[in-house]
Every structure is written in structure tokens, then in C-alpha cells.
Amino acid sequence: MADVARLAGVSSQTVSRVSNGHAGVVSSTRQQVLAAMRELGYRPNSAARALKRGEFRTIGVILFSLSHIGNSRTLEAIANHAGALGYAITLIPVGMPTHDGVLGAFTRLDELAVDGIIVIMEVHLLDTATVALPPHVQVVVVDSDAGDRYAVVDTDQADGARQAVTHLLGLGHRTVWHVTGPQASYAANRRTLAWRQALEEAGRPVPAPLRGDWSAESGYQAGRTLADTPECTAVFTANDQMALGVLRALHERGRSVPGDVSVVGFDDIPDAASFIPPLTTVHQDFAEVGQRCVQGVVRQIDRGGSERGTTLVPTRLVVRASTAPPRPL
Template sequence: MSPSRPDPSQGDTEPPAGSAGDDRPRVRRRRVSMADVARLAGVSAQTVSRVSTGHPGVVASTREQVIAAMRQLGYRPNSAARALKYGEFRTIGVITFTLSTTGNSRTVEAIATHAAAEGYVITLIPVAAPTQDRVLGAFTRLGELAVDAVIVIMEVHLLDASTIVLPPGVHVVVVDSDAGQRYRVVDTNQADGTRQAVRHLLDLGHRTVWHVAGPPESYAAERRAAAWRATLVDAGRDVPPLRRGDWSAGTGYRIGLELAEEPDCTAVFVANDQMALGVLRAMHERGRVVPRDVSVVGFDDIAEAGSFIPPLTTVHQDFAEVGRHCVEAALLQVRTGTTQTGTTLVPTHLVVRASTAAPPQTHRPAPPP
């Protein structure tokens, strides 16, 4: 005989709270607080706060102890409550047009690293096309996400437009722009790096230096092109026709094929290392040996530059320093409640490798007497 089943109508069973037909009030679980974590971990609430914000000034063993307590209790920091209490969200917004270029991707990486060291996180907003409407939309979006400051990585002149109105109270730092009179700008000293590259080639004995520039809407490309031209003019040298690419190795290759047909082209300064790679390939395919026949200098000093054939002479940009200065400039404005302007330039320097040498004629033996 099978055991009898309880009859619900007799009240022997009770449906769980919240099930259909249950009129009992739901019991809301109390949110775990920072004080709960502090009690379990045996530390102060301030220590828990430091651990939850990623503050570096906590002993490793104590940090592990607090994190274990957080996990055991299921504690999650309430960023909104923290913002109300301390007046900040500990978040930095980053607007960028592309992550495909070396400078942008390495700058974003550096910003994230230095922000984390200060107990901040970043919110990245990519802008699909560099238009005023899209830039303004990105600022509006960051305002909705509640950030303390915004770092803008842009290669165009949009921030100079009077139609761009930024949300009130948001502190701004701009990378790679000429907006220093309106915002705080951080950049590498690209003009000086260009002068070093061109002077290096002239000092080797080249009569002049040809240039493969970046796109005209890029402020960095324009500064490098202007410094190239000025250095040649100051040295009393002819200025060859400017060639323009789009930062890619493909356009460097196309322009390199054209330059290989120029018999007077013995030295080329290229506005970035990717295009320089294309120029090296084009010269090789046309039988012009680098650096015996043509010297090539790039810009950026990407990690692979020393592995090109031949290893590339290039201008080194310290993107880690750019990121550090950006975060410091943003947090200074946040902590002081001030709006700052002006430009900080991070030094550049030339790294000489095997892609540059004296021009061809100096390799030839002197004619017999």
C-alpha cells in the first residue's frame, strides 16, 4: 500500500512565499553593507572602502582577507551611494574615434592602467565617425553614465567648434589636439621628434628628405608635415612634393612604389611606422635596397619596429607617459573643482636602427686621380 500523500486542504503543507495563491508578504533580504564586511574581515570600514575602490595603499594579506569576506557575504560596492557620500563616481570617461591606430590603442591602455592605480575605472565610448553631432552625443552619453572627467582622444579639430557644448561640471582632458586654449591638452612633442628625424637624414648627407604624411584631418599628421617642411626650409634645402596616406601599411606601399621611381629620392620620413613598413616593402620589390639606396625613418616606435627588415629607425613616443599625464590632469581638476587649460608636451626621441645610412654617392669609391 503506497503511503498517503498530504492533503493541502488540511493545512499540512505550505506553499513557499511568493508562489501563486500565497498572500503572505515577501521577505526582502537585507543588503549586505560595508560594515558587515568589515566585521567579518576584522578590519575597519575605511579599509573595506579602500579595497573596493582598488586603492593601492592596502597590505596584500589584508586585501585578500577583505575580498574573501566580500565573496562570502556576496557584497557588491554601491557606486551610486559612494558618489553621493564622497561627491565622485571614481569613473573616467574616454572618447576615441578609433582603436586601430597604434597611438590611440596604447594611449587608452595607459589611461586604464594609471586610472586603476588611482582607484578609478574607465568607461570607453567609441565614436563611429568624427562629426560634431557624434562628439556631442558621446559627451551626452557619458553624462548619463555619471563620470567625473572625460579624456578625449581625437585626431581632428572638432573641439574648436563653437557648436560643441559640454555637459556642465564635467572636467575635460584632450589628447592630440590644438585645443589648449579651451581645455587641458596632453600630447607628445611631435614637432621636435620630426625635426630630429629630418636632421638625422640631412646630417647623414642626404640633399633633401621626402615625406609620406598622414591624413589631412589629423592634427598629428599636420604638425609632423609642418615640422618636416620647416626643418628643410631652415636648412636651405628643396622641399619635395608631399605624399599623403591614411596611416595604413597599404597606402605606404602604394606611395613607396611611386617614390621608388624618383631617382632623386634617397631619404624618406614617414609619418608612422605602419606606412613605413609599406614603403620598405615597395622599395624591396623595386630593387632599391634600404638603406644602401634609400633611407627610411618612421614615427611611433611600435614594438615590431626593431623586427622590420631592416630594423626601422623611428621616433619614439612615450604613450605610457601620455596616459599618466592625462589621468593626473583629469584628477587634478576633479579634486580641486577647477577647469584647467594649457598643453603638456611629453618628449620624443629618435631611435636609430639599420634603415638609415649615408646617400648612395658616398658609398661609391672616389674616381682615380
């Protein structure tokens, strides 16, 4: 900084004001300083400035897996919106979904310079008896039931599931079978509960749900069972990947979609429109979820205080060719 000041013929304080973007510097002086910086290859030490201010302009993101489509698309949206607001992202992966794995991730936060964190995981792993959040770090949790402990941004899981069931019943199906997500997943449980409630409110029988794990293979195994169930004419799967497996199983058993069985997924992944047939599904706005996560954590950073409560991002049903009225008896 002293070298830049000598070359530009100004004080070190003026160099500091230019590098920090202060407005109270004459334009010609600012240009002199910037020219001297370029000539000397000077770059302000952002780490030193952050330590001085106690502000790092960095958001940590803790998550289990990027293999899940929802996680990767939410992370992409978080990174894009954070960048637009001048924040960098530090990714903190959790190797195993255990208390020790989560504890290790939060411990690493003590070694990193972040102003806030966005947590993409199940809240039951945030055990306050073992996990101590670093002081002054603001938190937003994605898709969780932690609304009374943290700020939460969640897709409206229940309404999305209700839309799927209502659509199928409205086509004339007597009831709707369901392939669930993992039992430990809050999102999966919310979708299953809403499926059940929608059937009960309509006075329809509630078939036993088939457990999946988000993968196409688990959907395929559930689909084999459904294909051998003659009374099954409509299926709601908790995500599109499992719906893909169900479609394969039904095809192999010679049951046409939607002629014999209608299928609805959840997520509206980019490939859903290219399934055979194109998949009717519930659209999740992952970009909106990511944006609201960043807005929430930055708002807490700016205000210097934490928030609680849940923000729901609406879903919408996208009707394609995988659903139709049942065949006449």
C-alpha cells in the same frame, strides 16, 4: 547594513565607517564588521555612495578607433594608471568622426557617472556650438591644438620630425622626401610642418609631400612613386605603418634600403625593430602620454576646476639599420 550591524553587534554608523574606509574605528571592531560582511555576502553599494558624495571615481575616455596603434597604446596606459589611482575607465567610442558622432558621445556622458573625461580626437570636432560638456566634468584632450580651450597632453610632434630630418641630412642626404598622415590629423600636420621648416632652415630643396592615411597600403602607394624617383635617397614617413609600405615598394622596385634609400618612421611600434631592415624611427612614449592624461584629469577633479594649456611629452630618435649615408655619386 542593518543586518551586518546586528551580526557584528555594532551600530549601522560603525558599519558605514568601516565600508567607507574611515580610520577612526578600533581594529577589533573593524575585524568584527568585516567578518560579518563576509558571512552575509554584503558589499557596499558604490553607486549609492557615489551619488551621495557626488564623486564616482570613474573617468570617461572618448575616442574614434582602437585600430590606430597610438590610440590603443594610449588607452592601455590610461587604464593602467587610472586603476593605480583607484579610478575605473568608461570607454565611449565615436562611430563616425563627425560633429553628430561627437555630439552623441558627449550626450551619452549625461547618462553615465563620470568625474572627468579624456578625449582622444581632433579638436576641430569639439564644436562648442553643438557640443555641450556636462557640468562639473573635467576634460583633458590628447594630441590636439586645443591648448587655449582645454588641458592638452601631446607628444612633441614637431621635435620628433626635426630629429628625423636632421638625422638624414646629417648622414649626407641632399634633401628628404615625406609621406604625410591624413590632412585632417593635427599630429600629421605638425610633423609635415616641422619637416618642411627643417629643410628650409637647412637651405635644402623641399620636395612635394605624398599624402598617406596612416595605413601600410597608403605608404606602399607612396613608395611606388618614390621608387620611380631616382633623386630620392631619403624618406621620412609620418608613422611606422606607412614606412612598412614604403619598404615593400622599394624592395619590389629593386631599390635597397638603406643602400639606395634611407627610411625613417614615427611611433616606434613594437614591430619596428623586426622590419627588414630594422626601422630607424621616432619613439613616442605612449605610456607617458596616458599617465599624464590621467594625472591631469585627476588633478582637475581634486581641485574642482578646469585647466588649459599644453603639456608636451618628449620624443627621441631610435637609430636602426634603415638609414645610412647616400651612395657616392
